Amino acid sequence: MNLNFVNLSGYEMPKAIEDKRKEWVAYGDDNDYYSFLIDSYLQSATNNAAIRSISDNIYGEGICIDGMEKDSPEVKELRKFISHRDLKKIILERKMLGQAAIQVIYSKGGNDRKVVKVKHFPIHTLRPEKMDAEGVISAYYYHPNWAEKKRTDSLKRIPTFGNSTEKIELYILKPYVSGYDYFSPVDYSGALPYAELENEISDYLLNETKNSFSGTKVINFNNGVPDLESRDAITRDVKGKLTGSRGQKVIVAFNENKESATTVEDISLNDAPAHYEYLATEAMHKILVGHRVTSPMLLGIKDNGNGLASNADEIKTASQLFNSTVIANYQEELIDCLSEIMELNGDVPEMYFITSQPIEFTEDNQEEDTYEDKEAPVAKEDAEKEDDTKLSADYQLSVDPKFIQDALELYNESKDV
Numbered sequence: 013m014n015l016n017f018v019n020l021s022g023y024e025m026p027k028a029i030e031d032k033r034k035e036w037v038a039y040g041d042d043n044d045y046y047s048f049l050i051d052s053y054l055q056s057a058t059n060n061a062a063i064r065s066i067s068d069n070i071y072g073e074g075i076c077i078d079g080m081e082k083d084s085p086e087v088k089e090l091r092k093f094i095s096h097r098d099l100k101k102i103i104l105e106r107k108m109l110g111q112a113a114i115q116v117i118y119s120k121g122g123n124d125r126k127v128v129k130v131k132h133f134p135i136h137t138l139r140p141e142k143m144d145a146e147g148v149i150s151a152y153y154y155h156p157n158w159a160e161k162k163r164t165d166s167l168k169r170i171p172t173f174g175n176s177t178e179k180i181e182l183y184i185l186k187p188y189v190s191g192y193d194y195f196s197p198v199d200y201s202g203a204l205p206y207a208e209l210e211n212e213i214s215d216y217l218l219n220e221t222k223n224s225f226s227g228t229k230v231i232n233f234n235n236g237v238p239d240l241e242s243r244d245a246i247t248r249d250v251k252g253k254l255t256g257s258r259g260q261k262v263i264v265a266f267n268e269n270k271e272s273a274t275t276v277e278d279i280s281l282n283d284a285p286a287h288y289e290y291l292a293t294e295a296m297h298k299i300l301v302g303h304r305v306t307s308p309m310l311l312g313i314k315d316n317g318n319g320l321a322s323n324a325d326e327i328k329t330a331s332q333l334f335n336s337t338v339i340a341n342y343q344e345e346l347i348d349c350l351s352e353i354m355e356l357n358g359d360v361p362e363m364y365f366i367t368s369q370p371i372e373f374t375e376d377n378q379e380e381d382t383y384e385d386k387e388a389p390v391a392k393e394d395a396e397k398e399d400d401t402k403l404s405a406d407y408q409l410s411v412d413p414k415f416i417q418d419a420l421e422l423y424n425e426s427k428d429v
Contacts, residue, residue, distance in 0.1 A: 059299050296308075
């Protein structure tokens, strides 16, 4: 028997590809790794929920100035300097793609200039210029769709922050990761294979439901054993057409006679529902671990608990830990970035993000809950008023009908007199 085995491909981290013929650096072998990250965000339910939830928590209720009210002129001016829409986009891309681009707009070109506004710039449309001798990336090149870029397409060069005197520069919000000079990997890179697995499981089950055909098959070609090159070609062809979550579900075979007919045999998978349930649960768990989510309840995912009280306690503790270990780090990174940009204009205000909570665990609410559970001492006068109120509320008026009739007769007699 001659068997060909198809090796399963593993996940590999992308590399920065430098080409001597080009001034810019590619991201991955196909220069399209950002698209893979975007697809992982869109196609994996758990990954999508984690990224959106974390991004929303980073933004909270917006950026503010220490000691100022949200509706103060200073805060309004800050939110004109960077709008909430641009800030949300920057946060989302920083989390989803590992880095973000901020467009810094000056009042004019030259040395004597002020920053008038900062805006979001889509990082997936940018590729870095090769570093100089000092390791500085002086510019990025823009193209709307790098996957479809042609050799004849012209690229727009945009200088980086502090490396030109032009009116527009780019500030690249990119955390340091050892060994990654041009691109920073996402902080959930270890969970990416599980995001892809979750997507494949959903596609497979959907395809299985629609077509009712199991993909666990052995295909035997019974018309002789071809040479090695032909076997490899046939294996690639079968693999491309019949395997994977989106594999075709109909096999068409042409045979010289009945004896040499192609046969398809099942390799049954015992306890298939339990197997896929395990894979789905494991994928979800690993994705949450990759994002450092302290509790699935923070994403609205019901966890095994002992009722609402235990879940509320879990959310409270997990939220506090999550904010201090994950959310606060992103917020500090963004504030440091904005402060560095605003330093060109002079004094920088003390900024912070107004943090939102899934449940309002403020000190006032905690005190109110405490007083609700305990009987506070009540003054004597207040107690009497309270008793009077209860008495009047609980008292039901009842009148004898004969009393009403006698009263009417007396009233009529008095009128006659």
